[in-house]
Amino acid sequence: MSAPAARPPATRPNIKSHIMRRRILVNRFILLLSMLAAVGGLFMLIWILGDVAMRGASSINWDFFTQLPTPPGTTDEPSGVANAIVGTLLMTTIATLIAVPFGVLAGTYLAEFGKESKFGATARFISDILVSAPSIVIGVFVYLLLVKPMGNFSGWAGAVSLAIIMLPVVTRTSEEMLRLVPTEMREAALALGAPYWKMLVQVIYRAAKTGMMTGIMLAVARVAGETAPLLFTSLNSPYWMDSMNEPMANLTTDLFNYAMSPYADWQRQAWGIAFLITMSVLVVTIITRLALHQRSDA
Amino acid sequence: MNRVQRAVAGDTLFRGITRGFAGGIIVLFATLIIMLWQQALPSIHAFGFGFLIDSSWNPVTNQFGAWIPIFGTLFSTFLALLFAIPLSLGIALFLAELAPTWMRAPFGTAIELLAAIPSIVYGMWxxxxxxxxxxxxxxxxxxxHIGGPLFLGAPMGIGMxxxxxxxxxxxxxxxxxxTRDVFLMVPQQLKEAAYGLGCTTWEVVRDVMIPYGKKGIAGAVFLGMGRALGETMAVTFVIGNAYHLSWSLLAPGNSIxxxxxxxxxEAxxxxxxxxxxxxxxxxxxxTFIVLAIAQWWLRPRKMGADQ
Known part of the structure; x- marks a missing residue:
């Protein structure tokens, strides 16, 4: 009968170690899942980029950049997407020229004057919503705003819809970058007797320049890959454009049409475009990110 | 005008201009809603509220009901969240807590690069x-191996x-x-206190970090939801584009x-x-409602304020 008395001290650590072992096992299991998720994400990135590169790189040649598109099946003629490259560059540039001054000035208001006001809070809230708003609805809006009244699809309409997508991004980054400028700089400029607006234009904008450029470049990279807002604004065209007032070729709607077509040579061309767009967007994104990191290290 | 008056006038003017552009964003937004509303009126008059729940979409007979695309949008978004939430939490946990310090920045950038790939490329892939x-x-x-109503139909590859x-x-x-940013905002003392009590990493995450950052995490999920609801090109490639109402995950459908x-x-x-x-x-x-909720939960001053 002395054995049961001796038992409890012997079993208690056993129970404890049993629970402990389970906790450790659960912990290890979750940590493993977490690591797998992260590795999985990286794997997907490499898989997609690898596929796009492998299937797309072979379509990239001199003709790709210099020739006009050809109808499907015409393998004897040189075929390319030169007009779409020019169209995308043109519309993206015009969109940038519209969205950057607009967004920087609006961001200035949010950062400098409208910090506490209801008006500022409303504009900030709407910008945040518009950043993630469905881009296809922006396309519908610009269709109603420009295409329908003017009676035809046009490069202008495409550029405006891209500008509307860039605007909130530029506004919010400008605001954030302006807020990062140290108060001492403002005080120093104001103490020298500079009016507030001069302090902003000559001191604060310069101090925030790198950050704002980064935001702008990221916004450009984003709209360069946009398709949905162009479908009913710039439409598409197999020809060289004469002006911004007519339907304009661009890479993303080309990619859409080619990829959805049943023709093998068009689908090959689509992979080429996918490769070109993805690589351009990634290169711009990576470079601007590196620039931003360098700045924050310095 | 003397120097001071000029400076004051300059300030007023500059302030007015920037205010005008900030107001421009509000005007743009209001115009968008009013314009869509006005142009939708013929359809609103013709079909009324039934538009939202009617599942016939027939351009030939001019009968339009939006339930199939609305259902497809909600269903595909629900599936996306079902897959994305656990994976995202795992990735965020790895980036914030588990990964060796040198690995965090490159790994984080790689995950964020997934967002840089244009949506049409996702669709094509x-x-x-x-x-x-x-x-x-x-x-x-x-x-x-599972079967049932969720997996009916021919396995075509495209579909919900x-x-x-x-x-x-x-x-x-x-x-x-x-979510990673939310995890990183959990005060070190809280985590250390929990570790000090003998918690495992998972227990610290489950009982300290997730409760502390729950509003931020909810905001992140709603942000992702807002994106998924409005995503166009990627979905257009793979959803099947068929007016077909089905709970089967393998069936083709449509989104708005x-x-x-x-x-x-083609209208x-x-x-x-x-x-x-x-x-x-x-x-x-x-998407406006979903994103507004996301913004509400992600307000910086509110995050973890109830602690």
Whole structure:
């Protein structure tokens, strides 16, 4: 009968170690899942980029950049997407020229004057919503705003819809970058007797320049890959454009049409475009990110 | 005018100009809603509230009901969140707590680069690479081993499941990076206190970090949801584009965005166009509500304020 008395001290650590072992096992299991998720994400990135590169790189040649598109099946003629490259560059540039001054000035208001006001809070809230708003609805809006009244699809309409997508991004980054400028700089400029607006234009904008450029470049990279807002604004065209007032070729709607077509040579061309767009967007994104990191290290 | 007056005038002018541009954003937003509403009126008058729940979409007879695309949008988004939330939490946890310090920045950048790939490239990849694999391997396996109403129909590769998977891939970087930032904002003392009591890493995450950051995490999820609801090109490639109402994950369907992408330029009657515009308005309002909730939860001063 002395054995049961001796038992409890012997079993208690056993129970404890049993629970402990389970906790450790659960912990290890979750940590493993977490690591797998992260590795999985990286794997997907490499898989997609690898596929796009492998299937797309072979379509990239001199003709790709210099020739006009050809109808499907015409393998004897040189075929390319030169007009779409020019169209995308043109519309993206015009969109940038519209969205950057607009967004920087609006961001200035949010950062400098409208910090506490209801008006500022409303504009900030709407910008945040518009950043993630469905881009296809922006396309519908610009269709109603420009295409329908003017009676035809046009490069202008495409550029405006891209500008509307860039605007909130530029506004919010400008605001954030302006807020990062140290108060001492403002005080120093104001103490020298500079009016507030001069302090902003000559001191604060310069101090925030790198950050704002980064935001702008990221916004450009984003709209360069946009398709949905162009479908009913710039439409598409197999020809060289004469002006911004007519339907304009661009890479993303080309990619859409080619990829959805049943023709093998068009689908090959689509992979080429996918490769070109993805690589351009990634290169711009990576470079601007590196620039931003360098700045924050310095 | 003396120097001071000039400076004051300059300030007033500059302030006025910037205020005008900030106001421009509000005007733009208001114009968007008013314009969509006005142009949707013929459809709203013709079909009333029934537009939202009617499942007939027939351009030939000019009968339009939006339930199939609305259902497709909600269903594909639900699937996307189902896949994306656990994966994003895992990735965020890895980036914030588990990964060796040197690995965090490059790994984080790689995950965020997933968000930089244009949506049309996801769509194309989904159609040409992912869906044949699903059709050949995953979908027959699901039918053989699980079966039931969720996996009815021919395994074609395209359909709701594929749309949900591609959408998940696209929103993971958004949810993961916001959640990582939320995890990083948990005060070190709280975590150390829990570790000091003998908690394992998982227990610290479950009982300290997630409760502390729950509003931020919810905001991140709603942000991802807002993105998934309005995503167009990727979904258009893989959802199947069929007016077909089914709970089967393998069945092709339609979403609001893909309907717009496919049909907007082909609308040959005013009522058809108006119905499509009303669809766009519905999509915009749904995403507006979801994104507004996300912003509410992600307000910086509010995060973890109840601690």
């Amino acid at each position: 989904g159609l040409f690479v992912l869906s044949p694999l699903l059709a050949d391997y995953l979908q027959p396996w699901l039918q053989d 499941l594929t749309a949900g998977m591609i959408l998940a891939l696209m929103i993971i970087p958004f949810i993961a990076s916001v 965005a893909s309907t717009l992408a496919n049909e907007f330029t 040959d009657s005013d009522l058809y166009l108006s119905s499509l515009i009303e669809l766009g308005l519905v999509l915009f309002l749904i």
